[in-house]
Amino acid sequence: MKKTLIILTVILAGLYVVLTVLDTSEYRLEKQIYRVQKEYNRIMADPKVVPEAEFDNLTARYQKLIAAYPESEVTPNMFLFIGALYNARGNPAKAIENFGEILKRYPDKGMLCATALLNIANTHANNKDEAKTMAAFDAIEENYADTEIGFNLPLLRANYYLNTGHKARHQEAVAKAIDYYKKKSRENPDSQVQFNALRLLVTVYYGQENWAAAVDTLEEILLTFANSQLMTQQRAALFIRSINMVCLTKLNDYRRAEKVYTRFMAEYPEHPLNKVMEQLLGAIKTLKDKNVKVTTQE
C-alpha cells in the first residue's frame, strides 16, 4: 500500500515538474505582469498622493520585465504604461521618450505605433503644444492611416479643436471628417470599413447636434447591414435605442422613428428584429395617442 502511494506521489510530482520544464509559454511573464498591473492600477487611481519612490519602483519593475522578455508580444505595451506613469507624475518629456521607444523598436507594428503616436499627441495636447500635437496626428495620417486609430483621426482632430476652443477650426475639421467618412463609406460598400465609417459619421453628427442626419445615418446602417455578421444583437439594440432616443427626445418626431421601423420591416419581412420593431411601433402609437412628449433628464 505504502509503495503504491509513494509511486502515485512521485508520478504526480514528476508530472508537475516535467510540464513546468516543458512549458515555453509566457506564463511566468503573465504572472509578473498581472502583479505589476495591479500596482499600476492602484497608483493610477490617485497618482497625486503616491510618493515618487513608488513611481520609480514600478517603472523599474517594468524596465526589468522589458529587459527579461524583449521579444514578448506584451512587452511593447509596457512602454505605454511607463509613459503613462511619467505623464501622471508630470514628466511629459520622459513620457514621450518612452512612447517613442515603441516607434524605434517596433516600426512594423502599425497599430502599436499608431497608439504610441496618439499617446505622444495627447501628451503634447495636455501641454497645449498645438504644433507638436498636429505633427503627431500628421505622422499617424501619413504612416498608419489604415489602422483603427488612423481611421478615427479626422474625428480626433475635430475633438482636439473642440476641446481647445478653436471653433472655426473645429467646424472645418468636422466638415472634413464628414467628407472623409462619407467617401470611405461610398468607396467600400457592404464592408466593415463602411460599417465603421457610418458609425463614426453618427458620432460626428452627434457632436454637431445634427440629429436629423444622425438618424438618417443610423437608418442607413440598419438597412445596409441588417443581415450582416457585423450587426450583432447588442449592436442592433444600440442602434434602435439611439434612433428612439434621438427621434423622441431630440427631434420630437414620432413619425421619423415609425418610418425607419416600417421601412425596415417592409424590406426585411422575415427579420428577427421585426418583433422588437413591432413592439416599438405599438409603444410609439400609445405615446402618440396619449400625446406624450418625451424628454431626457438633465
Place this chain on the structure above:
Amino acid sequence: MPSKKSVFQPIALLRTSLGSIVQNPVILYPFAIMAAIQIFIIEILFFAPRYPLNIFFGPMIKTMEGERFLHYPYNYAILNKWFASTQMVTYVLLNSFFFGVAVLIIYLLNSGKTMRLRSVFRQALSRYIHLAVAVLLPVVCLKGFAWAYSLVIRRALLIRSTSGKFFMIKQIVLMGAPYFNLFFAVIISVVFAFVVPLIVIEKKKVWAALIDNFKILFSSFWVIFTVVFLLSLVYVPFFMLKTNQIIYQAGLAPEVLGLTIVLGVFLTMVIDALQLTAITTYYLLKKEIK
C-alpha cells in the same frame, strides 16, 4: 471502546469511525487513490492552457471559453469550471469502484478476516456495474433537484420588489442556492446510504440493494442524517469561499483559488472516508445485533 448501543448515537459513531481510520489507515487507501486521480486531473487542467498541452487543449479553451482563458489569471477560472464538470464523470465511473473497495476493507477489518488488497480490488471489480448504477442514482436525483431549483430561481428573478416579503423570498432563493443544494445532497446521501454496503457485503444486485436499503433506513434515518449532516458542515466554508467569490473580492492572488480546489480534494477524501466508515460500521453493527 464505546458500547455497541452507544455507537448508534451519531457522535459516538463518528468517533468510532475516526478511531477505526486512525488505527487502520488502510481504510484511507482507496480514498487516497481517488484523491491522486483528482490531483492528476487538476494538474492536466492547470497546464492545459500552456505548452505542450495547449496543442490539444488550446483550441478547445479558445472556442468554448475565449482567448483570454488561455492566459493568467483566467486559467484558474478554467481550472475551477472544468474540474467541477469532470467531477460527475469521475464520481460515477471511478469513485463508485473505490467506494466498493473501501466498504470491503472496513468489512474485512471488522470481521477479523485476512485482507489481501488485490483480492479486495478483484471483488469490488466484480460488483462494478451495480456500484456504478448505485452511485449514478443519487447523482441523477441531485441533477433533477438542481434543474427544479433553477426553475425556482428563474421565477424568483421575476420578482421586482426591492423590499418586503417577496424581496425576502427572492433573496433566500438566490443567496441560499448553494446551501439548499448542499442540504438536498445530504438528504440524497442519506436516502441511498446503505446501497453500496449491501451491494458489496451482501453481494446484492442494485435494485435488491435499493429495496433493502430503504428497509434499514426506516429505523435509522435520523442517525445517518445527523452523521452526514455534521460532516457536510465542513464543506460550508468552501461553499462560501466559492459562491461569495471572497477570493476575488478580497484581492487575493488567483493561486488561492487553485489551492482551494486542491484542498477541497483532500477535504472530500477525509469526509468521504469518515462518512463511508460510519455508515458501514453502523450497518455491520445492526447486522450483528440482528
